[in-house]
Amino acid sequence: MVFNILTLFPGMVEAGLNTSILGRAAEKGLIRINAVDIRDFTENRHRRVDDYTYGGGAGMLMQAQPVYDAFLAAAGGRKHRVIYLTPQGRLFTQEYAAELAAEDEITLVCGHYEGIDERALEAMNAEPVSIGDYVLTGGELPAMVLVDAVSRLIPGVLGNHESADTESFGNGLLEYPQYSRPEEWMGMRVPEILLSGDHARVDAWRLEQSLLRTKERRPDLYEKYITEHPEEKAGKRAGNRKNTKKTHTGLQ
Ligand code: ADE
Numbered sequence: 001m002v003f004n005i006l007t008l009f010p011g012m013v014e015a016g017l018n019t020s021i022l023g024r025a026a027e028k029g030l031i032r033i034n035a036v037d038i039r040d041f042t043e044n045r046h047r048r049v050d051d052y053t054y055g056g057g058a059g060m061l062m063q064a065q066p067v068y069d070a071f072l073a074a075a076g077g078r079k080h081r082v083i084y085l086t087p088q089g090r091l092f093t094q095e096y097a098a099e100l101a102a103e104d105e106i107t108l109v110c111g112h113y114e115g116i117d118e119r120a121l122e123a124m125n126a127e128p129v130s131i132g133d134y135v136l137t138g139g140e141l142p143a144m145v146l147v148d149a150v151s152r153l154i155p156g157v158l159g160n161h162e163s164a165d166t167e168s169f170g171n172g173l174l175e176y177p178q179y180s181r182p183e184e185w186m187g188m189r190v191p192e193i194l195l196s197g198d199h200a201r202v203d204a205w206r207l208e209q210s211l212l213r214t215k216e217r218r219p220d221l222y223e224k225y226i227t228e229h230p231e232e233k234a235g236k237r238a239g240n241r242k243n244t245k246k247t248h249t250g251l252q
Contacts, residue, residue: 001154002032003147004074004107006067008049009140010035013110016144025157033147034074038062041069050113060113064120071107071124080105082126083146085139086115089128092146094169096129100146101153108146110139172225174218176209208234 005013017033018026025031039047043065050060071082081103090096100106109116109126121128131142151157168175179190193205211234215222226233 001030001101001103001151002034002105004034004036004105005110005143005147006036006038006070006074006107007110007140007143008038008112009110009138010037012140013144016140017147021157022148022151025151025154028156030154030156031147031151036070036074038066038070041066041073053114062111062113062116062120064117064123067109067116067120068123071109071120075105075107078105080107082107082109082124083129084109084111084116084121084124084126085131085142085146086111086128087130087133087135089130092129092131092142092149094149097146097149098153100150106150108139108143110143112138171210172221172228173210174214174221176206176213207232211235 007013013035014033017023022031022033026033039049042049049062049066051063053059053061075082081100083106085108107124109121109124129142129146131145136142179194183190183195191205193201196202211222211225211232214225215234222234
């Protein structure tokens with residue numbers, strides 16, 4: 001999958017995306033990061049990309065011409081999705097990431113200052129996307145967030161040790177707590193059930209922990225999940241009681 005990233009700071013996105021799992025994915029040819037410097041497409045000798053806004057008001061706007069020419073140079077003529085990172089966009093979610101993972105090329109447009117001249121966004125048919133209800137200084141970090149979330153869903157990007165199937169959101173719940181060696185650390189013991197070797201009880205315990213954690217931390221996700229799985233209410237499941245052998249198989 002090719003990610004064209006139109007930005008004023010190509011070094012920032014290249015450095016961030018050429019490391020760790022995504023760096024390996026690029027080496028293996030599973031993803032390609034094509035960072036394009038918008039400033040290379042200015043037509044004035046000061047290499048300026050911004051100007052005042054019509055109608056007045058504080059702040060500068062990125063002009064349409066260099067942004068659009070960078071777009072044409074990166075991906076012009078190929079039909080593909082173009083995304084503009086902005087707090088005024090559609091909220092980026094796991095579902096949205098899965099939808100984008102099915103594409104083979106996308107272009108991400110990173111704004112700065114007060115944003116980008118609306119005509120360039122229209123000409124590129126850019127879909128506005130937000131990574132959350134807060135305002136960042138530019139679109140680079142949001143673009144990197146999106147590339148990371150989409151790339152890890154591409155087959156082969158995650159190894160066996162980084163499997164994507166049981167984690168948070170895969171089933172609409174937050175992930176259960178996890179423990180590694182030693183069995184006791186700073187006086188805190190690993191929950192006994194995890195040492196029992198009884199996989200059915202471990203699964204039931206994990207599901208219960210996921211439900212409790214989701215209910216406490218993300219009541220919005222919990223309500224949605226419970227509406228779809230009314231039999232799984234946290235604390236109500238037979239599998240959670242110590243003296244029962246009832247097992248859970250309905251999830252994951
Ligand atoms: N640019 C600035 N803030 C942003 C956000 N929250 N999401 C996407 N792009 C942004």
